[in-house]
Amino acid sequence: MVKPIATRNLHGQVIHELGRLIVSGEIKPGQSLPREELLAERMSMSRTALREAMKVLSAKGLIESRQKTGTRVRETIHWNQLDADVLAWRCESMPTEDFVEKLVEMREIIEPAAAAAAARRRTAEQLVAVEAAYEAMAAARNLDEWTAADLAFHEAVLHATNNELMISLFSVIETALGTYFALSASTASNFKYSLPHHQKVYEAIRRRQPEMARQAMQKMVADSRSNIRRHRKAKA
Amino acid sequence: MVKPIATRNLHGQVIHELGRLIVSGEIKPGQSLPREELLAERMSMSRTALREAMKVLSAKGLIESRQKTGTRVRETIHWNQLDADVLAWRCESMPTEDFVEKLVEMREIIEPAAAAAAARRRTAEQLVAVEAAYEAMAAARNLDEWTAADLAFHEAVLHATNNELMISLFSVIETALGTYFALSASTASNFKYSLPHHQKVYEAIRRRQPEMARQAMQKMVADSRSNIRRHRKAKA
DNA sequence: TATGAGGTAAAAGTACTACAAATAGACGGT
DNA sequence: ACCGTCTATTTGTAGTACTTTTACCTCATA
Structure with a gap:
């Protein structure tokens, strides 16, 4: 699930x-990077390896290379903002307040719709996966177990939509939940407070009640949003 | 907008x-590719260039390379399905019926929410962009002009949300609209039939009426969905 | 027979070099 | 002042050699 980012390759x-x-x-x-040869030397690596790295970044829309001109950073409009790596990098250096807002907004749009779709189309196996995740949340004895199960729950719901485009949005939910836990770490005491919300979502999906599922999920996300707000004020 | 795909690079x-x-x-x-040296030779190119290409594909989650084992195609779960290239490749080889359904479902989720957010937060300039696109649609004298303006309209709405994560979903809308035009090419005669829908969306955004915008957009997408259905039946 | 240590080879990873292709910007001619 | 041409710079491609990792085989040992 959470990739180790061990990334031992150069x-x-x-x-x-x-x-x-x-x-x-x-x-x-708009800013341009040093030319390959120079940058490679400065990072004490070969041009070959550097170029492979740059190709990856250009695949994610971050940079663009042209002969003679060199390599420049592209406008943020062109970035694949939904790419898991891009999201992760963005969170690494202290996510700004408004970025967290944007993540939550995405959740508010995606997740209720996903819950509804899941309630409509889930297979038996997919329901089992949701149930298993829910049970794991209920059984969680510490914050780590909880977060893992929570992620699994939301992923299972997305899977149950049977729409792979939807599933690809999991990177966003994952990032959102990650920063959420990072921000509201103070609630380590009663980390299970959102369990009832999850139960309602699970029940609605089980009973194939799309609208019920949508509303339950909507409340859950809204609740976590206000939770972040509260925490921020408490800190300020 | 639509990239030329000239891609003159090897x-x-x-x-x-x-x-x-x-x-x-x-x-x-699960299937694995021939080893680099062999594949490079078979495609009559250098290993260097091939590897750079493979790095890009692995950045998009399509493949995975490990020493000794070789390079294998990853499960579809790991693909960056929202990547513009991946979507485009998917459409190139005849989009399946259910893929079109999934695209439409995404539109139904994203666009109404985006329209609402745009109505809430759009700046004056962003409104101008939406208006300009609308005017261009109204003034379109052929299908090409129409499609270009239509794309611009939907892109402008996404931009007006001021949420770059939202904006990144434009690749999905772009692909959806592209296949839509490809499928319903028969309506080349009255291609402007959806103009009133667009007007309502534009008006609601102008007047800062989120719910109105959401509903108008919802109707627009629902309408285009039923249009595809109708067309498919007509063909069958 | 099972098991585990160790060796081997195969594939990707890295480095270096050389040259090709494109093109921004200078140069020069009209 | 304009326009073509030339040049130098930077990325793109190729080829080769070597390193690192690790799946798999071998064989000794329990």
């Missing part, structure tokens, strides 16, 4: 490093 | 070629 490290620099804004759009 | 071509083969299912998940 270009893996470089992808990560450059990606983070760009996404965090330390290298701004 | 590895650009290879990315496209391999990507299409994988996404279309001609090379199935």
Whole structure:
């Protein structure tokens, strides 16, 4: 689930490093990178490996290379913002407040719709997966177990939509939940408070009640949104 | 807007070629590619260029390379289905009926929500962009002009949400509209029939009426969905 | 027979070099 | 002042050599 990012490869490290620099804004759009030969030398690596890393970044829409001109960082409009790596890099360097808002907004749009679709089309096996995740949440004895089960729950719901485009949005939910747990770590005491919400969603999906599922999920996300707000105020 | 796909680079071509083969299912998940040296020779290119192409595909989650084992196609779950290229490759080899359904479902979820958000948060400039696109649709004198303006309209709405995660979903809308026009080409005569829908959306965004915008957009998408259905039946 | 240590080879990963292709920008001619 | 041409710079491609990882085979041992 959560990838180790061990990335022991050389270009893996470089992808990560450059990606983070760009996404965090330390290298701004329009700005151009040193030419390959020089950059490779500066990072003490071969041009070959560097180029492979750059290809990956360009695949994610972060950079663009042209002969003679060199390589420049593209406008944020062109970034694959939904790419798991891009999202992760964005969160690494302290997610800004408004980014968290945007993540929550996405959840509010995606998840209720997904829950409804799941209630409509889920197979028996997919229901089992949702149930299993719910049970794991109920049984969780610490925050780690809870977060793992929580993620599994939301992923199972997305899978139950039987729409792979939907499933690909899991990267967003994953990131959103990740930052949520990071922000509301204070609630480590009663981390299970949202269990009833999850139960309602699960029940609605089981009973094939799309509208019920939508509303339950909507409440859950709205609740977690207000929770973040509360936490932020408490800290301010 | 629509990228030329000229992709004169060698590895650009290879990315496209391999990507299409994988996404279309001609090379199935789990299956492994010939080893780099051999594949490079078979495609009459250098290993260097081939590897750069493969890095891009692995960045999109399509393949995975490990030493000794070789390179294998990953399960579809891991594909970045929302990536513009992946979507395009998928449509190139005859989009299946259920894929079109999934695209429409995504539109039904995303666009009404986007319209509502745009009505809430659009700036003056963003409104101008939406208006300009609408005017262009009204002024369109042939199908090409219409499709271009239509795309611009939907893109402008997404931009007006001021949420870049939302904006990244434009690739999905673009693909959906593309296949829509491809399918309902028969309506080339009265291609402007959906103009009133667009007007309502535009008006609601102008007047900052989120719920109105949501409903108008919802109707628009629902209408185009039923239009596809009708067309399919007519053909069958 | 099972099991585990160790060796081997095969494939990807990295490095270096050389050259090709494109093109921004300078140069020069009209 | 304009327009073609030339040049230098930077990415793109190729080829080769070597390194690292690791699946799998071998064989000794329990």
